[in-house]
Structure formats: structure tokens, C-alpha cells
Amino acid sequence: MSGKFSWELRAAVLRALVRGQSLLQVAGWCGADRVTVGRWARLAGMQVRDGRRGGVVRADVDREVSPEVGRSYRRLTLADRSFIQAALAFPEPWGVRRIAGQLGVSASTVSREIHAHRVRHGDGFGYDAEVAHYRAVRSRDRYRPGKLADPTLRREVVTRLNARYSPQQIAGELKRAFPDQAEMQVSHETIYQALYVQGRGALRHELTVEKALRSGRTGRVPQSKLPPRSTRPWLEGARLVNRPAEATDRAVPGHWEGDLVVGPENSGIVTLVERTTRYVLLGRLPGTRDSATVTDVLASMIHALPAELKRTITWDQGTEMASHKAFTLRTGCPVFFCDPHSPWQRGTNENTNGLIRDFYPKGTNFNTVTDDGLAETQRLLNIRPRQTLDFRSPHVMLTELINGVALAT
Known part of the structure; x- marks a missing residue:
């Protein structure tokens, strides 16, 4: 089906989806059916919502990219990606190093960008700035740090864990202490996850008490009826x-x-x-x-x-x-x-x-x-x-x- 449609049309379809149009709306003007439009979106790495008026999951593509402290590189902006698209579309396409020199980034940054966000079309690939930017923003949102990454909230949680509060007690007290500050409230499940999943962990090493939980557990109790694996009891007290x-x-x-x-x-x-x-x-x-x-x-x-x-x-x-x-x-x-x-x-x-x-x-x-x-x-x-x-x-x-x-x- 992709051979019937040009890359220019397909890129326009993907951009329309990024901007919030539904699959049905796009199918109405592009000449392809709704199923084909959805397939194009999935092949372009987009998360598609099903249904008659379904579309792609939205992303805050207009959000400014703030510099990250301690990083030796900067994230590419939509303007950067637009320049890459234009440079690749020249009658004599620019090379990676020349593009990187104009943007003030390393050649490897440009190379990774092109290979990560290009879209297969027919026997080749196409690169569109808006589609690439959408995918990059979605990827960052998917792996953004958890709520306990906030140092102020984290300090409040750790202080109460050291005072031997349970996660439920911490969640309840924070809601009462900061009723109008959602950023200072956290669910008890988030605290359990920080104690169980992140290492015996990212949160546990900040505690002054030997046991963060009254049970003394550092992991979930398995719900399976099968017998648990050996925990090597001879390690207890000798770690x-x-x-x-x-x-x-x-x-x-x-x-x-x-x-x-x-x-x-x-x-x-x-x-x-x-x-x-x-x-x-x-x-x-x-x-x-x-x-x-x-x-x-x-x-x-x-x-x-x-x-x-x-x-x-x-x-x-x-x-x-x-x-x-x-x-x-x-x-x-x-x-x-x-x-x-x-x-x-x-x-x-x-x-x-x-x-x-x-x-x-x-x-x-x-x-x-x-x-x-x-x-x-x-x-x-x-x-x-x-x-x-x-x-x-x-x-x-x-x-x-x-x-x-x-x-x-």
C-alpha cells in the first residue's frame, strides 16, 4: 500500500496525527482508509488509540527543552530537527558532520537522531521533523523520573520512614500536612515501590533504620501458590x-x-x-x-x-x-x-x-x-x-x- 502513496503525503498524514487529528479525519482527506492510516502511525512508532475516531496518544511537543545540569550534551529541539529535515532534502543532501557543525552538537547526536526516528517507506526511509520530535518527547515522557525524585518530598518521606512510620501513615500524614500541595503528596504504593523495586535500593540507602518496614521485607511476597525459592537463610546477620x-x-x-x-x-x-x-x-x-x-x-x-x-x-x-x-x-x-x-x-x-x-x-x-x-x-x-x-x-x-x-x- 505504501507504494501507492508518496512519502510527502505519508509525512503529511503523520504530522496531522501528531497535531491531534483523528484517524477518521485524516483518512477523509488523504485518500487512504482508516486502517491504513493507523498502520502507518504504528510503523512510525506512534501509540495509537483504537476506535472509530481514534488517533495517536498526544505529546506536549510545544514544551521547551530545558538544559540538563551536568550533561555534556543538549537535547534537540523541533527547530533542530526541522534543520536536519531540510538538510537531508537538499538536492545534494548534507552529511552528518556538516549538519552537526551547524547545530553545534556532536556528529553522533545527529547520526543517532536520524537512525532512531526515521520512518520506513517502501524500499527506503523518510525523516520528518514533527514526527521525530513527537517520538522523542513521548520517549522522554515514558521514562521521566518518579515522584520521589523531588528532593523536598523525598526528604519528608525518608524522615518519616526513619521514625518508623508505615507507608500508609506517611501518605496519610502528608495529605493532611500539605492539603493544597499536590507535589508534596504521594501514595503509599509509590513508597512501597521505592523500597521494593529500586534496589534494595535507591531509597533504602538513605535510611538510618535497619528495617524500613515492620515486616522486614525488601521485596513483595509472591502470590503464587508454588513454594518460594530458597532465600539462603545462612546469609542472615552475616551480610x-x-x-x-x-x-x-x-x-x-x-x-x-x-x-x-x-x-x-x-x-x-x-x-x-x-x-x-x-x-x-x-x-x-x-x-x-x-x-x-x-x-x-x-x-x-x-x-x-x-x-x-x-x-x-x-x-x-x-x-x-x-x-x-x-x-x-x-x-x-x-x-x-x-x-x-x-x-x-x-x-x-x-x-x-x-x-x-x-x-x-x-x-x-x-x-x-x-x-x-x-x-x-x-x-x-x-x-x-x-x-x-x-x-x-x-x-x-x-x-x-x-x-x-x-x-x-
Whole structure:
């Protein structure tokens, strides 16, 4: 059907829809039926309302585009897009860089604009400024920030959450406190969404209370009758937020990060690195990686350390440390777990595991690595001068700490 109508006519149809004419009105003068007009609108990326006098969802295309603080680019205006349309329609169409130079924007901005908002017509594409601007405005409206992005309202909500108000109580009190200010009112569902959906989240990290809700939940209770997935109860009370604050700045030694480096045939080694000195301990697993075996190897690795150097261990959420409470009773060293998919929270260990892979590339079967060979790898890692230690070695740093602890006792 598109071959029967020119691009000029089709663009005029789309512009009329943007300006508020109905499908029936447009069909009355363009020569195409209402169904065809609706199909053109959908192919142009417009949201169409059905019905005899249906049209496209309106957008505030006349709204001024305000500059965004901190952005290195500016949004294109309708005038900008009109210039792009004209430049592309010249007998010798302008290139992207020439258009960008005239508009004072980057060439990539113009290139993305043309490719994102062009409309397929026949075997080619057409670009119309009003249609492109409509689509851009609709896209921005679809992803505009939520109500709690307003700092004043957000502060009122956070203050009441910290005072242990429920979301319903907050919504009700704000309505009474600000009866004539709709911008200072928010529904309880919006508050729940900010607590549940946005991260354990964008709102939760501003709270001073441990539990934002009396239930203590950080997510919706599933309505399905199927049994819920395991929540790894052994993580409770042992998450990173429960770790002593002194572990964060590396000023106090004795805080370690750990992980497994694994290979085929259920082989692997346990890696530990001390956060202050970067001292590395390695322990080979005996052909199995269950929790009891891992914690046994881990306990033997730190057995000889003074108590002052066995303060905490930080691990990821792997099930190999599910029996960490038994390990803590045995060694006196508590284990804390990072957030899911957050390897940077134990970045020293991640870096160390990369160094270990220099010795044992991926695919290494650790069942064939001897204890002597592993001990030599540990020695080489610990005598290596490190820039972060002012080119001193982890061995020297840990030896000084141990000697200092011995003198103090």
C-alpha cells in the first residue's frame, strides 16, 4: 500500500496525527482508509488509540527543552530537527558532520537522531521533523523520573520512614500536612515501590533504620501458590552491612577476602588475601568443593595466625560457605557476605585471583598440582613488591605486623 502513496503525503498524514487529528479525519482527506492510516502511525512508532475516531496518544511537543545540569550534551529541539529535515532534502543532501557543525552538537547526536526516528517507506526511509520530535518527547515522557525524585518530598518521606512510620501513615500524614500541595503528596504504593523495586535500593540507602518496614521485607511476597525459592537463610546477620566498619578503610589489619579458584573434575583452591598487607594464603581442595571441606581447608589455612589477624573474612554468596557459623565457632573468625553480583566489594581478592591465573590458567586441574607447587606460588606472590604498599612486599608487611603483635603481648 505504501507504494501507492508518496512519502510527502505519508509525512503529511503523520504530522496531522501528531497535531491531534483523528484517524477518521485524516483518512477523509488523504485518500487512504482508516486502517491504513493507523498502520502507518504504528510503523512510525506512534501509540495509537483504537476506535472509530481514534488517533495517536498526544505529546506536549510545544514544551521547551530545558538544559540538563551536568550533561555534556543538549537535547534537540523541533527547530533542530526541522534543520536536519531540510538538510537531508537538499538536492545534494548534507552529511552528518556538516549538519552537526551547524547545530553545534556532536556528529553522533545527529547520526543517532536520524537512525532512531526515521520512518520506513517502501524500499527506503523518510525523516520528518514533527514526527521525530513527537517520538522523542513521548520517549522522554515514558521514562521521566518518579515522584520521589523531588528532593523536598523525598526528604519528608525518608524522615518519616526513619521514625518508623508505615507507608500508609506517611501518605496519610502528608495529605493532611500539605492539603493544597499536590507535589508534596504521594501514595503509599509509590513508597512501597521505592523500597521494593529500586534496589534494595535507591531509597533504602538513605535510611538510618535497619528495617524500613515492620515486616522486614525488601521485596513483595509472591502470590503464587508454588513454594518460594530458597532465600539462603545462612546469609542472615552475616551480610556486608553487618561487617565491622573498621574493615572498610584497611587501617586495621586482620580482615581478609576469600574465594575459590576452580578447575575441572571438581578441583579447586581456596584463596585468601589480607586487605591491609595484601598477603596471600592458598589451600588446595581434595577433589571436592562442598561446604564442610571448604571450611576445613580454610580453618587450617588461618590456624597459625595470631587472633589479632583473624578479625573477619569477606566472601561472595557461594554455597561453599553455607556452614560458615561452624567455621566461626571453630576459629573465632566471622564470615561476611557481599551483595549479589558485586565483585568490587571484594576487589582485592578478585585482583589476586587474576594474579593466580598467571600461574594456573583456566582449565588447570588443581588435583594435579602438588602441595609444594602451591606453596611456591604463594611464596612468589608474597615476596613480590607491590606499588600499593610503596613497593614493599606483603611478606615484609605481615611479618612486621606479627612481630608487633608478639611484642605487644
